[in-house]
Amino acid sequence: MTAQGQVDYDSLHTLVDFHLKQGSDGLVIMGTTGEAATLSLTEQHAALKQVCQQVAGRIPVLVGNGAMSTAEAVEKTRFFADLPIDGYLTVTPFYNKPTQKGMLAHFQAVAAATDKAIFLYNVPGRTGVDLKAETVAELAKVPNIVGIKEATGSLARLAELQALCPADFLLFSGDDASFAEFMLQGGHGVISVTANVAPAAMAAICRAAAQGDAATAKVLDSRLQALHRDLFIESNPIPTKWALLQMGLIQSDFLRLPLTQLEPIYQSTIEQALQQAGIEKQE
Template identity: 70%
Template sequence: MFSGSHVALITPMFEDGQVDYPSLKRLLDYQLNNGTDGLIIMGTTGEAATIDFAEQLTVLQFVIDHVAGNCQIIAGNGSNSTAEAVEKTKALDKMAIDGFLTVTPYYNKPTQKGMLAHFSAVAAATDKPVLLYNVPGRTGVDLLPATVAELAKISNITGVKEATGSLTRLRDIQALVGSDFALLSGDDASACDFLLQGGHGVISVTTNVAPKAMSAMIRAARVGDSATAKSVDSTLQPLHRDLFIESNPIPAKWALLRLGLISSDFARLPLTQLEPIHQSVIEQALQAAQL
């Protein structure tokens, strides 16, 4: 089961838009040295939408080589075309990764029946574990608990990243799936409560910036130490909120630049760099987290 602290890793870039591999190495070491259990590579936060697939494979291989088995690696394989998602899955399956994160098809707005068929086809293209990813705020479609439960019957669909921020949604899914089905929060602001109510882990944007504190919060919550978990989480709440003051990963990239971990906060168009008016807000959130 995937559990614990996972980071939805940004992809650092130079000002010309090319991937900044020296900064990527620093980010990987920052995560490995501060308790992160898993890396999500080429998800939404990694700007997969504007990185062509050949380039994605190069980035992923760099991560695999550098991590050298010391951390789980989960690859984003999503598309709003089922055929494309299947082909991506087949190509990625040949690499030394631990599993896949598959987002609901965006823009098309498929029915629950369509999503059932989509995820079934992706899972059939690999023997590796597949995590469902539900983020209605970005995709325009909601993967409902009954559909998650139906997909959980497929042997290599092993969990869900649930990013609605609804604890009622967590309870609804818990009632329908087995205890071996991984329930991962994709909403940093509610992640602490998600874990205290039986969730297994987090796939986090905040962990890009504050991996040590996120790891400490998650470990405390998973053993039921509510006081410690909530105390740590209280210092992170400004980051949870303000790293979304503009579209993710724009604020996270600026924060990592401010911390000296990347050389530029460049993001590929149509994303832009953080507006100056928001920089002091992120600065204050970093201070609250003692960074």
């Protein structure tokens, strides 16, 4: 955002370029815990269009299409259909706490609205509902539901999903603090908050973990543990935007209400986490 609260397309371009150079394997645009909730659909479409043009097929682009209502999620899915995206990240409906049967029907309806890939997103700490492994296994039978971002932070849940889902169903962590071990135990990747500010380091951990190099993955991850923790010292993306401002990657850390800028008392904590991770201002 600009200091006046408008979408800052120059900074968005800078961020995308940063990820392309730093080795990110894909981008999630308008993710649920970003700022999509305070943008209109028209603003979301315009930002996504710029990202797709800039990426130009070099890495996959997913877009968040979740909603409390199935009809709204289907509408959002269709609204982005004209853009050259690779798929959608679809969070469980939030606040209204649907049953497992309701979530099964919800995701089936969203998947039927597109021929593009669907990643499920389970984040009970945000939504108030937990998509159980048995339900995920049933959804994995839908041809274009290809994976899940599992953000419970539970390695036992990973084992359940591995036991119930097909081997080619993609299991991505949504919990930065535990993602390295998640991958070492057979998970396929991570959709990350920390990667917004440390993409090269996160990519290196992913490569080591995917190759089964536990020693390297754990050493690299230990340097980021403070960042994994402290980027949630206030609600995401508040600390992340402040960090990106310090790194010189965005021009303002303005957030639209009800989110507000990082409280000064937490700034030194984020500074220390950035230093521990070896993150410096980008030139």
